[in-house]
Amino acid sequence: MQPFTTLDGLVVPLDRRDVDTDAIMPKQFMKSIRRTGFGQNLFDSWRYLDEGVPGADCSDRPLNLEFPLNQPRYQDAQILLCRDNFGCGSSREHAVWAIEEFGFRVLLGTRFADIFFNNCLKNGVLPIRLAPEVIDSLFVQVEQTPGLRLQVDLPKQQVRCGEQQWGFEIDSHSKHCLIEGLDDIDLTLERAGMIERYEQQRQQRTPWLFEPVKGL
Amino acid sequence: MAEAKTLFQKLWDSHRVVDLDDGEALIYIDRHLVNEVTSPQAFESLARRGRKPWRVDAVLAAADHNVPTLMRSQGISDELALVQVRALANNCQALGITHYGMDDARQGILHVIAPELGVTQPGMTIACGDSHTSTHGAFGALAFGIGTSDIEHLLASQCLRMRPLKTLRITVSGTLGKGVSSKDLALGIIARLGASGGAGHAIEFAGDTIESLSMEARMTLCNMSIEAGARIGLVGVDQTTIDYLKGRAAVPSGDAWEQAQVYWREFVSDEGARFDRELAISAESIQPFVTWGTSPDMSCTIDGRVPHPEDVEPLRRESYTRALYYMDLCPGMAISDIRLDKVFIGSCTNARIEDLRIAASVVKGQRVAPGIRQALVVPGSGMVKAQAEAEGLDRIFVDAGFEWRDPGCSMCLGMNEDRLQPGERCASTSNRNFEGRQGAGGRSHLVSPAMAAAAAIAGHFVDVRNC
Known part of the structure; x- marks a missing residue:
């Protein structure tokens, strides 16, 4: 995972609530056994005017110029400003892979769906929750200020916009993994002895839980 | 006296391997269900990093999202889907994971087959790379969806890092x-x-x-x-x-x-x-509900009307307007005036034997309305299908003009061939009415099996209580 410490990035607004992962990554483009190649189909049905073909190159497709991601002023944005309940619906991590591959490193919103939020943290994408009034105000500022940039400082847990500054919450484990670019599996496996002890104790009390799933 | 605990707390406490910093815990997972769409990258990463699966006998795998529901003997014609379905079979074979392929009588939607096989049991923790894993909570089990990174974490350690809810x-x-x-x-x-x-x-x-x-x-x-x-x-x-x-x-x-x-x-x-x-x-x-919008909370009762966006709080107004535009519905229209192109009875929400019995009881002796282009019944599993056939439900559906298919997720998410064409409108017993969920440009209305069956006969929504 790509480490994340600080970011000074352009912001693009996506002013819709309840953006679901089907919209972020439509299912027809998920028929891949790889982790890459999803960025070009991010928000496919909103970004393009035609119907996409799975596996095909998108560079010649007609763009929907009303969609913020296609507008010149937001090119190369690395921060996506979202509304409430972003990432709801399906657990597909492909949605986050597409977001990351497209170039976003930070999502700002009031609330993210639980599974999506976790998936972001595992992929070097930082979802930041800010108060509704801050998010409202950022939507206004982004609209009014072409080229608006924000500075995100993960070690200090701060977002800065000119003179304004807001703190944000993140759990210390996710913060550590993001800063170091770690996946947490090795950290868990350092506790292999504890997992084995748990299994042994549990097997004594509830042996049927350890019956193999097979030959049913 | 011991402290009174919630069911959640009991499940949490009995699966806590160790408390970690910052309020998280390492939670032991008893059963891991694996499908073909969200797992390949986890298996690949596991192998690439030289990690061994912790406990393969806790894993049950089946291809459900991508499989065709018609002419299975001819295999999968969609090459991309075939790659995923094959990858799952190969990964499971290589690691010794129990896997029910498309030709197995026990194959079906994981959230249907795990309960019917008794793999889902009370007091368990169950995880799967699918958000509808919440289904298994009906058994007093802690069951939830996870992403692909967590699938790998779970395969490698039989645990997940979690924060109490x-x-x-x-x-x-x-x-x-x-x-x-x-x-x-x-x-x-x-x-x-x-x-x-x-x-x-x-x-x-x-x-x-x-x-x-x-x-x-x-x-x-x-x-x-x-x-x-x-x-x-x-x-x-x-x-x-x-x-x-x-x-x-x-x-x-x-x-x-x-x-x-x-x-x-x-x-x-x-x-x-x-x-x-x-x-x-x-x-x-509670009355029969029909969703009119593009989020499952956009619904009203069968005797209701499509809402006026100006009647809702400003924050929601825009999403209502956008939803009505996408759904091609006018404010004030009676729900019962919504005419349909397709009907889908299936999915991990409503494709169990009870659902099919209820739907069959509504359609028995009647015909699907001429305006309906396609009415599908997709049983949740091979076992549900066999049971339904033993009870003669398949005949009732077929005689009424429904298509009787093989089990899978099918038109719930339209990853296989079963999908809506742009602009088509569907009464669906599934769980999501998101834009494009059942096919790009398709319009989905979520209802119960009884309401879907009644709508198929009438060609538009009707109150099943009057049928």
Whole structure:
């Protein structure tokens, strides 16, 4: 995972609530056994005017110029400003892979769906929750200020916009993994002895839980 | 006296391997269900990093999302889908994971087959790379969807890092009216809570209405918890749970059955247990629901009308307007005037035997309306299909003009050939009415199996209570 410490990035607004992962990554483009190649189909049905073909190159497709991601002023944005309940619906991590591959490193919103939020943290994408009034105000500022940039400082847990500054919450484990670019599996496996002890104790009390799933 | 605990707390405590910094815990997972769409990258990464699976005998795999529901003997014609389905079979074979392929009689939607095989049991933790894993909470199990990174984490360690959720108890009392099902209850609750109202929470469904529901109906309710934003739905264990489990393939027998029963019955919330939030619902207030929009909380009762965006709070107005534009509906239109192109009876929400029995009872002796281009019945599993055929339900559907298909997720998400064409409108027993969910440009209305069946006969929505 790509480490994340600080970011000074352009912001693009996506002013819709309840953006679901089907919209972020439509299912027809998920028929891949790889982790890459999803960025070009991010928000496919909103970004393009035609119907996409799975596996095909998108560079010649007609763009929907009303969609913020296609507008010149937001090119190369690395921060996506979202509304409430972003990432709801399906657990597909492909949605986050597409977001990351497209170039976003930070999502700002009031609330993210639980599974999506976790998936972001595992992929070097930082979802930041800010108060509704801050998010409202950022939507206004982004609209009014072409080229608006924000500075995100993960070690200090701060977002800065000119003179304004807001703190944000993140759990210390996710913060550590993001800063170091770690996946947490090795950290868990350092506790292999504890997992084995748990299994042994549990097997004594509830042996049927350890019956193999097979030959049913 | 010991502290009164919620069902969630009991499940959490009994699976906590170790408390970690910052309020997280390492939680042991008893069962891992694996599908073909969200797992390949996890298997690939596991192998690439030289990690060994911790406990393959806790894993059950089946291809469900991508499989065709027609002419299976000819294999999968979609090359991209075939690659995923093959990858799952190969990964499972290489690691020794139990896998039910498309030609296996036990194949089906994972959230249908795990319960019917008895793989899902009370007091367990169950995870799967699919958000509708909440379904299994109907058994008093802690069950939730995870992403692909967590699939790898789980394969490697049999554990997940988690933070305890807040608890929300929804107490439903009274009797659901005739023709009103747990799907309507689910849609009614989602309308009340909103699509994100349950975020960060495990929802426990309680009360005498819930106690009177079958396991199938409870599964429908827990399945839809995620549509209110709650990753976990729960129902406490009772005699209905135990009766459902008895004799199922993976359920313990003999002395172990007796021992297991005693243990399972602990998985209820204690009297006096405290929940972070409570909500009370009267069953009598629930009527057949139909969604009109592009989020599961955009619904109204069958006797209602499509809402006017100006009647809602400003924050929602724009999403209402956008939803009505996408759905091509006018404010003020009667729900019963919405004409349909397709009908889909299926999905992990509503493709169990009880759902098919109810739908069949509505269509029996009638014909699908001429305006309906396609009416599909897709059983949730091979076992549901066989049972339905033994009861003659397939004949009822086919005689009425429905297509009787092989099991899979099918048109719920349109990853296989079963999908809506742009502009087509569908009455669907599935769980999501998102833009493009059932096919790019398709328009989905979520309803119960009875309401979908009645709509197929009428060609538009009708109140099944009058059928």
